[in-house]
Amino acid sequence: MKSIERYHPADSFLNTDSFPSVWCPGCGIGTAVYAFIESVREANIDLDKIAVISGIGCTGKIAECLKLNTYSVTDGSVVDYAVQLKEKDKDLTVAVFLNNADFLLSGAKDFIDAGKKGADLIVIYVNNFICAISENKIFPISPFMRMSIDNEFELPYNIPYLAKSCGANYVARWTPIHAGWMKYSIIEGILKKGFSVIEVVSPCLLYNANNGSIQDAVDRMRFYNDNSEIKVGEPAENLDLRSQNKVIIGKFVDSEEKEGRVQR
Amino acid sequence: MKVEIYIIKERCKGCGICVEVCQAKVLELSEELNSQGFRTPNVKNPEECLNCGMCEMFCSDFAIWVSIETEKVGV
Numbered sequence: 001m002k003s004i005e006r007y008h009p010a011d012s013f014l015n016t017d018s019f020p021s022v023w024c025p026g027c028g029i030g031t032a033v034y035a036f037i038e039s040v041r042e043a044n045i046d047l048d049k050i051a052v053i054s055g056i057g058c059t060g061k062i063a064e065c066l067k068l069n070t071y072s073v074t075d076g077s078v079v080d081y082a083v084q085l086k087e088k089d090k091d092l093t094v095a096v097f098l099n100n101a102d103f104l105l106s107g108a109k110d111f112i113d114a115g116k117k118g119a120d121l122i123v124i125y126v127n128n129f130i131c132a133i134s135e136n137k138i139f140p141i142s143p144f145m146r147m148s149i150d151n152e153f154e155l156p157y158n159i160p161y162l163a164k165s166c167g168a169n170y171v172a173r174w175t176p177i178h179a180g181w182m183k184y185s186i187i188e189g190i191l192k193k194g195f196s197v198i199e200v201v202s203p204c205l206l207y208n209a210n211n212g213s214i215q216d217a218v219d220r221m222r223f224y225n226d227n228s229e230i231k232v233g234e235p236a237e238n239l240d241l242r243s244q245n246k247v248i249i250g251k252f253v254d255s256e257e258k259e260g261r262v263q264r
Numbered sequence: 265m266k267v268e269i270y271i272i273k274e275r276c277k278g279c280g281i282c283v284e285v286c287q288a289k290v291l292e293l294s295e296e297l298n299s300q301g302f303r304t305p306n307v308k309n310p311e312e313c314l315n316c317g318m319c320e321m322f323c324s325d326f327a328i329w330v331s332i333e334t335e336k337v338g339v
Binding site: 008009010011014019020021023024025026027028029030031033034176177179180217218221 | 270272274275276277278279280281284285300302320321322323324325326327329331
């Protein structure tokens with residue numbers, strides 16, 4: 001068996017000093033990065049004309065591991081930074097990796113603004129159902145009926161519905177086991193004008209451990225496979241993560257640029 | 265068809281997904297550990313490999329890949 005001498009096909013995109021990566025075995029962030037690299041390669045985008053922006057936390061480490069024009073910016077200003085970067089250079093392809101802290105805790109206003117103005121971004125939102133500073137507290141995307149230590153609970157957001165209602169032209173949702181579909185979704189999102197949102201449902205392995213969640217990576221992948229259902233074109237109202245037995249995945253919105261919208 | 269399977273053992277975290285998704289049962293988890301203490305995959309029967317690329321797709325650490333044209337791989 002040969003190893004080390006040759007290079008991975010994605011190594012020209014990777015900052016190989018940062019490997020082995022910080023993500024846990026079985027985490028969906030690595031799959032999202034793989035799908036993104038493959039989609040950039042298949043869409044034949046000039047590498048000088050692409051920018052990747054990420055925030056904080058595990059998702060923020062994506063900026064460190066890619067050898068592209070990457071920016072790891074502060075909590076809450078990720079989408080705003082991306083919008084202004086796109087405004088400066090219209091030819092740039094701007095990809096944004098978001099997690100819960102960047103999006104729902106402090107950056108939600110920028111996300112809604114960018115969708116309303118039709119900023120030409122692709123947002124890959126890795127939904128891991130946690131926010132590490134609030135392990136024992138309740139936050140907007142807590143899984144349904146998870147109680148805090150004070151027996152409080154909150155209903156989670158419906159992210160594809162939120163994205164659609166604030167004007168996204170392309171909305172999809174996948175799990176890590178659907179890496180091939182995710183790749184083609186990212187290609188479509190990159191090539192589409194307007195705001196594209198792709199949600200990756202990938203619950204954190206570490207912080208959900210107390211709830212009896214699956215820790216083993218292989219069992220986790222089998223769980224994603226058994227508990228997801230592809231329904232392309234499903235109305236976004238039905239995509240709640242609480243009122244369904246299976247996670248509905250697929251491409252939900254694929255519309256053209258709306259007329260009369262102010263392009264930023 | 266001669267397919268080469270490459271594994272960078274130092275990047276591997278021993279999750280076992282590549283062993284599980286391989287339809288041709290090419291890989292197995294070996295007993296030897298890498299420097300981080302993870303059990304790395306081993307190529308059991310390389311003749312069976314179909315070059316489907318599933319192990320490469322699901323490896324979130326970029327540690328395994330398959331290739332037919334060995335000379336064209338590289339940066």
